[in-house]
Amino acid sequence: MKLFPIAVASAAFLSGHLTVAADDTDDTDSASYLRFSFDKLYGSSYETASKRNKPRALLYKRADGTEEIDLTNQQSFYSVQLEIGTPSQEVVVLLDTGSSDLWVSSPDNPYCMSDSDMDDNSPFGWLTESVTASGTATGSSSTSVATIDCSKYGTFDPSNSSTFSSNNTAFSISYGDGTYASGTWGTDKLNLGDLNVSDVSIAVANSSNSTVGVMGIGLAGLESTYSGVSTSTTTQSYQYANFPIVLKNEGIIKKNAYSLFLNDANADSGSILFGGVDHSKYSGQLYTIPILNLYKSKGISTPLEFDVTVQGVGVSVGNKQSTLTTSQMPALLDSGTTLTYLPYSLTELIAGSIGAQYSSRLGYYYMPCPSSNNDTQIVFNFGGFNIATNLTNYILSSGSSGTCILGMIPQSDDSAILGDMFLIHAYVVYDLESYEISMAQARFNATSDDIEAITSTVPGATPAPGYSSTWSTTQSVTSGGNIFTVKSGSTSTTTGSSQRSSGSATSSSKSTSASSTTTSVKKNDGGKLVPTSLFVLFSSILSSLFT
Numbered sequence: 121m122k123l124f125p126i127a128v129a130s131a132a133f134l135s136g137h138l139t140v141a142a143d144d145t146d147d148t149d150s151a152s153y154l155r156f157s158f159d160k161l162y163g164s165s166y167e168t169a170s171k172r173n174k175p176r177a178l179l180y181k182r183a184d185g186t187e188e189i190d191l192t193n194q195q196s197f198y199s200v201q202l203e204i205g206t207p208s209q210e211v212v213v214l215l216d217t218g219s220s221d222l223w224v225s226s227p228d229n230p231y232c233m234s235d236s237d238m239d240d241n242s243p244f245g246w247l248t249e250s251v252t253a254s255g256t257a258t259g260s261s262s263t264s265v266a267t268i269d270c271s272k273y274g275t276f277d278p279s280n281s282s283t284f285s286s287n288n289t290a291f292s293i294s295y296g297d298g299t300y301a302s303g304t305w306g307t308d309k310l311n312l313g314d315l316n317v318s319d320v321s322i323a324v325a326n327s328s329n330s331t332v333g334v335m336g337i338g339l340a341g342l343e344s345t346y347s348g349v350s351t352s353t354t355t356q357s358y359q360y361a362n363f364p365i366v367l368k369n370e371g372i373i374k375k376n377a378y379s380l381f382l383n384d385a386n387a388d389s390g391s392i393l394f395g396g397v398d399h400s401k402y403s404g405q406l407y408t409i410p411i412l413n414l415y416k417s418k419g420i421s422t423p424l425e426f427d428v429t430v431q432g433v434g435v436s437v438g439n440k441q442s443t444l445t446t447s448q449m450p451a452l453l454d455s456g457t458t459l460t461y462l463p464y465s466l467t468e469l470i471a472g473s474i475g476a477q478y479s480s481r482l483g484y485y486y487m488p489c490p491s492s493n494n495d496t497q498i499v500f501n502f503g504g505f506n507i508a509t510n511l512t513n514y515i516l517s518s519g520s521s522g523t524c525i526l527g528m529i530p531q532s533d534d535s536a537i538l539g540d541m542f543l544i545h546a547y548v549v550y551d552l553e554s555y556e557i558s559m560a561q562a563r564f565n566a567t568s569d570d571i572e573a574i575t576s577t578v579p580g581a582t583p584a585p586g587y588s589s590t591w592s593t594t595q596s597v598t599s600g601g602n603i604f605t606v607k608s609g610s611t612s613t614t615t616g617s618s619q620r621s622s623g624s625a626t627s628s629s630k631s632t633s634a635s636s637t638t639t640s641v642k643k644n645d646g647g648k649l650v651p652t653s654l655f656v657l658f659s660s661i662l663s664s665l666f667t
């Protein structure tokens with residue numbers, strides 16, 4: 121059964137709506153911003169993801185009576201509805217900061233079921249099924265792979281849009297969850313209410329086994345057209361202006377930057393603000409740190425993903441605060457991952473301080489379920505400022521017995537992924553032009569907006585006072601230090617933008633072996649401990665470097 125509540129026929133199904141607004145401090149060519157609201161959905165796949173499906177541990181009883189827990193597919197999906205072309209066609213896509221291409225399915229995708237395939241009540245349903253199963257469908261052999269109800273999220277037929285223009289170039293992408301899409305690049309108009317954005321590069325997939333298209337808004341270095349490094353073997357590798365860059369090029373926003381507000385754990389929707397910061401959505405100060413380029417030593421000149429440096433972790437229980445470590449480590453901010461993945465030695469320190477124990481049988485940490493108003497916080501330091509995160513948001517109820525699972529998964533290497541359970545606590549501004557992240561503690565329940573456009577540096581943000589760019593991934597996590605004393609007098613730092621080259625440590629963890637030559641980027645974690653897709657991407661770059 122499909123839990124996902126979208127039904128295409130109804131106009132009220134809006135899974136995301138758009139707000140376009142001009143900055144009111146100026147007139148005609150004033151700085152502006154663009155806001156999308158999106159629905160937050162959780163689950164093992166987009167098909168079965170639901171708003172109601174809050175992250176939880178699934179407990180399975182095996183035949184021998186033992187229990188097994190499955191947390192492997194806790195993904196986060198953010199869906200927005202787009203109107204593409206002239207006249208406009210409605211298509212629901214996933215908003216994704218972990219990839220950089222916008223694509224939609226065409227109606228002739230052979231994976232799309234025909235109406236008769238979908239109609240369970242059809243008197244000829246049995247006939248369709250048997251024909252499909254035997255692979256002898258008349259007309260098209262493609263019937264046998266028809267597994268997706270494409271009408272659910274919509275398809276885009278470029279031949280019906282008078283403004284569509286094909287680039288006649290091939291598109292191909294595959295994601296961490298195993299889905300892929302291939303087709304042809306083109307450009308068309310996105311209709312965003314009061315505003316139309318023309319010449320948006322959109323790939324139309326005539327073959328994809330993903331139920332839903334993707335609006336990748338990540339860094340240009342992750343575009344599927346680009347291989348990262350130019351070599352004689354990688355011909356036709358290039359970057360193009362993806363959606364956020366087009367917004368800037370067309371003057372709709374002034375800088376390729378956006379703010380992501382995931383809202384609190386119980387909220388069904390969040391919002392993304394292109395080109396602006398909403399000061400009402402955070403408390404305290406916005407601090408800026410650089411985005412790391414973990415692949416510099418591999419010949420990649422600019423960052424590909426949103427990695428930052430964590431400079432320490434502590435725990436606050438009641439009014440007692442204790443620092444667990446001040447070891448530095450790179451961490452990927454990934455809104456497509458629900459859980460948090462940390463180096464094993466760090467999860468041990470955290471578990472020890474909150475009374476969680478590792479079960480090698482289950483493969484997870486478990487603990488007595490804290491009450492819903494338990495005020496314990498896990499505090500992450502990013503260089504002179506902290507983001508406090510509620511323990512209760514990392515807790516996955518196993519449904520019974522008063523025992524809960526901790527949504528912090530130990531990693532065998534020293535890499536970290538801060539997913540949704542962390543990110544809901546932070547208001548995060550992604551500056552894709554200056555390669556910087558600004559963060560502050562998120563504030564919920566704001567009654568009115570206080571939006572300011574980003575024209576150069578992020579308004580209201582200041583460089584993190586204790587940011588240090590020196591670390592090594594080979595450093596192991598050690599206990600000690602103090603993250604709760606504000607180190608405002610640190611002298612070793614300069615302004616954020618000059619620190620772009622930080623994080624030059626060799627990455628031993630994310631570029632290891634894989635032999636596929638497919639360009640593959642990350643839509644979500646696909647349940648893997650590390651984004652395997654990046655393995656594939658970088659191994660293909662590496663193999664092109666060394667062959």
Ligand SMILES: *[C@@H]1O[C@H](CO)[C@@H](O)[C@H](O)[C@H]1NC(C)=O
Pocket residue numbers: 209277279280
């Ligand atoms: C596109 O055009 C075809 C034929 O011209 C028509 O059958 C189809 O319904 C149209 N699709 C949409 C979404 O308008």
Ligand SMILES: *[C@@H]1O[C@H](CO)[C@@H](O)[C@H](O)[C@H]1NC(C)=O
Pocket residue numbers: 298299300329
């Ligand atoms: C999609 O196709 C790829 C490649 O054939 C396959 O590995 C993957 O399992 C498929 N995924 C789904 C959801 O069908």
Ligand SMILES: *[C@@H]1O[C@H](CO)[C@@H](O)[C@H](O)[C@H]1NC(C)=O
Pocket residue numbers: 205206207208311313314315316
């Ligand atoms: C945007 O495009 C749509 C569809 O072509 C059109 O109906 C609408 O008037 C346009 N809006 C603006 C503001 O130009």
Ligand SMILES: *[C@@H]1O[C@H](CO)[C@@H](O)[C@H](O)[C@H]1NC(C)=O
Pocket residue numbers: 228230303304326327
């Ligand atoms: C998709 O389009 C390409 C390019 O036109 C073509 O080579 C390919 O056969 C098409 N695939 C399907 C499944 O229709």
Ligand SMILES: *[C@@H]1O[C@H](CO)[C@@H](O)[C@H](O)[C@H]1NC(C)=O
Pocket residue numbers: 287289305306307321345360361
């Ligand atoms: C498609 O063509 C347009 C117009 O030439 C160009 O601006 C855009 O970068 C191209 N997109 C891709 C993905 O190649």
Ligand SMILES: *[C@@H]1O[C@H](CO)[C@@H](O)[C@H](O)[C@H]1NC(C)=O
Pocket residue numbers: 384385493495510513544545564
């Ligand atoms: C964390 O807990 C505090 C106090 O209980 C609460 O006000 C806040 O909304 C919680 N934050 C999240 C993201 O759940």
Ligand SMILES: *[C@@H]1O[C@H](CO)[C@@H](O)[C@H](O)[C@H]1NC(C)=O
Pocket residue numbers: 437474475487488490491494495496
């Ligand atoms: C909150 O949970 C932690 C971890 O289980 C526990 O140590 C602490 O006593 C709890 N706090 C309260 C007020 O119950």
Ligand SMILES: *[C@@H]1O[C@H](CO)[C@@H](O)[C@H](O)[C@H]1NC(C)=O
Pocket residue numbers: 564565
């Ligand atoms: C926000 O609103 C919700 C529901 O109205 C409430 O439970 C929560 O305590 C509020 N949070 C804050 C920080 O005021």
